[in-house]
Amino acid sequence: MEFFDKVGKAALGSRLRLMTAVVTDDAAKIYELYGVEFVPKWFPVFYTLAEEREITITEIANEIGHSQPSVSKIIQEMIGAGLIKESAKTDDKRKNNVVLTEKGILISKKIKQQLEDIDVAIEDIIAESKHNLWAALEEWEFLLEQKSLIKRVSEQKKKRESKDVKIVNYKTEYQEAFRALNVEWISKYFEMEEADYKALDNPEEYIIKKGGKILVALYENEPVGVCALIKMNNSEYDFEMAKMAVSPKAQGKSIGWLLGKAIAEKAKELGAKKIYLESNTILKPAINLYYKLGFEKVFGLETPYKRCNIQMELVLG
Amino acid sequence: MEFFDKVGKAALGSRLRLMTAVVTDDAAKIYELYGVEFVPKWFPVFYTLAEEREITITEIANEIGHSQPSVSKIIQEMIGAGLIKESAKTDDKRKNNVVLTEKGILISKKIKQQLEDIDVAIEDIIAESKHNLWAALEEWEFLLEQKSLIKRVSEQKKKRESKDVKIVNYKTEYQEAFRALNVEWISKYFEMEEADYKALDNPEEYIIKKGGKILVALYENEPVGVCALIKMNNSEYDFEMAKMAVSPKAQGKSIGWLLGKAIAEKAKELGAKKIYLESNTILKPAINLYYKLGFEKVFGLETPYKRCNIQMELVLG
DNA sequence: ATTAATTATATAATTAGTTATGCAAATGTA
DNA sequence: TACATTTGCATAACTAATTATATAATTAAT
Numbered sequence: 060m061e062f063f064d065k066v067g068k069a070a071l072g073s074r075l076r077l078m079t080a081v082v083t084d085d086a087a088k089i090y091e092l093y094g095v096e097f098v099p100k101w102f103p104v105f106y107t108l109a110e111e112r113e114i115t116i117t118e119i120a121n122e123i124g125h126s127q128p129s130v131s132k133i134i135q136e137m138i139g140a141g142l143i144k145e146s147a148k149t150d151d152k153r154k155n156n157v158v159l160t161e162k163g164i165l166i167s168k169k170i171k172q173q174l175e176d177i178d179v180a181i182e183d184i185i186a187e188s189k190h191n192l193w194a195a196l197e198e199w200e201f202l203l204e205q206k207s208l209i210k211r212v213s214e215q216k217k218k219r220e221s222k223d224v225k226i227v228n229y230k231t232e233y234q235e236a237f238r239a240l241n242v243e244w245i246s247k248y249f250e251m252e253e254a255d256y257k258a259l260d261n262p263e264e265y266i267i268k269k270g271g272k273i274l275v276a277l278y279e280n281e282p283v284g285v286c287a288l289i290k291m292n293n294s295e296y297d298f299e300m301a302k303m304a305v306s307p308k309a310q311g312k313s314i315g316w317l318l319g320k321a322i323a324e325k326a327k328e329l330g331a332k333k334i335y336l337e338s339n340t341i342l343k344p345a346i347n348l349y350y351k352l353g354f355e356k357v358f359g360l361e362t363p364y365k366r367c368n369i370q371m372e373l374v375l376g
Numbered sequence: 377m378e379f380f381d382k383v384g385k386a387a388l389g390s391r392l393r394l395m396t397a398v399v400t401d402d403a404a405k406i407y408e409l410y411g412v413e414f415v416p417k418w419f420p421v422f423y424t425l426a427e428e429r430e431i432t433i434t435e436i437a438n439e440i441g442h443s444q445p446s447v448s449k450i451i452q453e454m455i456g457a458g459l460i461k462e463s464a465k466t467d468d469k470r471k472n473n474v475v476l477t478e479k480g481i482l483i484s485k486k487i488k489q490q491l492e493d494i495d496v497a498i499e500d501i502i503a504e505s506k507h508n509l510w511a512a513l514e515e516w517e518f519l520l521e522q523k524s525l526i527k528r529v530s531e532q533k534k535k536r537e538s539k540d541v542k543i544v545n546y547k548t549e550y551q552e553a554f555r556a557l558n559v560e561w562i563s564k565y566f567e568m569e570e571a572d573y574k575a576l577d578n579p580e581e582y583i584i585k586k587g588g589k590i591l592v593a594l595y596e597n598e599p600v601g602v603c604a605l606i607k608m609n610n611s612e613y614d615f616e617m618a619k620m621a622v623s624p625k626a627q628g629k630s631i632g633w634l635l636g637k638a639i640a641e642k643a644k645e646l647g648a649k650k651i652y653l654e655s656n657t658i659l660k661p662a663i664n665l666y667y668k669l670g671f672e673k674v675f676g677l678e679t680p681y682k683r684c685n686i687q688m689e690l691v692l693g
Numbered sequence: 694a695t696t697a698a699t700t701a702t703a704t705a706a707t708t709a710g711t712t713a714t715g716c717a718a719a720t721g722t723a
Numbered sequence: 724t725a726c727a728t729t730t731g732c733a734t735a736a737c738t739a740a741t742t743a744t745a746t747a748a749t750t751a752a753t
């Protein structure tokens with residue numbers, strides 16, 4: 060199908076669907092060829108019953124990877140066709156154990172030869188093909204169970220988008236964004252405090268002129284994240300990382316990570332050995348990010364912020 | 377899925393269906409991730425329209441391998457969603473040409489990035505897997521188009537069953553079968569003639585005692601095919617192959633071919649250089665078989681049978 | 694110039710699965 | 724021991740496709 064070459068791998072689903080249709084259409088004809096009165100969709104259920112002596116509907120569903128209602132319906136059809144019957148041998152009255160009838164056992168014998176022929180026919184295709192579809196399905200089942208397609212795509216999206224994020228130095232034109240992005244999360248989770256207003260309304264005076272730095276993350280030339288490195292009056296720490304904010308609209312692009320890394324780099328350039336931060340444990344994604352960046356908990360410093368209930372430091376390598 | 381290992385390749389259809397479900401389920405989530413209001417099943421149709429400027433429903437169906445009603449419904453849904461519109465630019469009033477709307481074009485741009493991400497994600501799976509599912513699907517599409525699964529299985533069935541066919545010499549206990557199998561086809565297509573009754577009622581006297589042979593094909597120890605080698609009074613031919621009959625119930629096991637081969641072998645053992653036969657062209661499968669066995673048309677011999685309108689000979693190698 | 698066959702589409706019915714939901718039986722827990 | 728939770732199953736409603744069939748427009752054939 061030429062179509063698939065043009066579209067690319069995104070058409071994997073469509074391609075699978077077509078192949079499924081081709082194979083299952085022929086499956087029906089194969090039963091006919093062998094003169095077995097049998098509906099192909101019964102096959103997985105039937106096979107399970109031929110193997111196990113007696114088994115419940117839910118167990119069958121789990122074994123063959125169908126939903127329980129699907130098996131439930133198939134069982135009813137097969138009972139109608141006289142291939143299986145309910146077997147009362149159970150103390151748990153919710154359970155509906157089923158077994159093959161005489162007729163079912165007969166058909167299972169008939170089908171045995173058919174299965175072997177199909178097996179040989181498919182083995183032949185495998186032998187004449189370069190790429191083993193059967194083995195590929197088995198392998199992909201495993202790989203997609205390990206990490207689903209949606210997860211893989213979302214990781215790729217993040218990776219690509221974070222490439223388009225630029226971290227730049229603060230300019231006056233970003234003051235509005237610096238203020239707005241911070242006000243957004245602070246007032247959502249806490250209340251704006253005196254110290255916040257000072258720094259956000261006048262960052263050049265309160266942060267940069269005192270020897271600090273502000274970095275801005277740009278995505279498509281819009282400021283979507285900010286973070287400050289604030290000069291401290293403390294014997295142990297030269298700088299505090301603070302006022303980190305990322306627009307909710309720009310989440311999933313690793314912007315926090317990129318800002319954090321850049322701030323740490325900046326601090327190192329300025330000769331710092333360690334940087335300090337204050338936060339609150341209700342901000343779980345933020346705390347997580349700090350750990351990922353290498354911060355560790357410390358205790359005991361004084362702070363002007365009511366909302367601070369966790370203090371951390373990062374030793375610069 | 378352990379189930380598949382037990383069942384063998386016959387579960388290829390089930391395995392494909394499960395993989396299709398896994399992939400298409402995630403497809404829906406992927407559109408959501410990218411914030412595109414889009415139903416995955418629209419994708420092949422949408423993609424075709426994004427490529428071609430303007431195209432009819434049937435053309436789309438052919439291109440993407442769906443049925444026409446399927447595309448017809450999808451088109452209606454997409455018109456409802458405002459992604460495409462009918463374009464009246466056609467003289468053939470049966471046709472329903474469709475194109476993307478402004479909104480459709482916008483979404484196609486949005487989706488482009490998404491497609492690239494999926495492409496990379498799937499390429500990554502291909503890279504980390506030993507068996508390339510994408511390439512396997514492509515190859516199997518080709519192989520199954522060349523020779524369908526049903527054809528491959530039916531060939532395998534024939535091959536296996538013809539192994540279970542035994543060709544044995546005539547014994548008195550097979551007289552009834554020899555008669556019945558021949559009467560069945562002769563009276564179906566023609567009328568029984570005097571010469572038929574003689575040979576069939578008393579084969580030992582009319583065939584074997586005169587230096588001829590009869591071979592019987594047994595399947596599951598039942599006689600299901602017969603063929604005679606009859607001594608001729610002719611300077612050119614020593615033997616005639618005649619009274620070949622195969623039970624309709626045993627068709628598809630190459631019994632005719634096995635009998636023909638065995639008769640030719642027998643004739644060679646008896647020192648014949650050529651064998652002769654008479655038939656009628658309305659028996660197309662039989663004539664076909666004779667050609668396959670190496671017989672060629674000849675002309676001019678006299679025959680006691682009304683039904684004879686073709687004469688053939690096989691030069692024994 | 695009719696009539697028959699073909700083509701393009703739409704609609705209806707069917708298929709093989711899925712979720713969602715409800716009910717009864719069994720199990721766990723305070 | 725009573726009550727909440729879990730389990731097993733059936734039923735209903737939905738989904739994404741299919742085949743079968745109807746209708747209108749076009750093309751081919753007498």
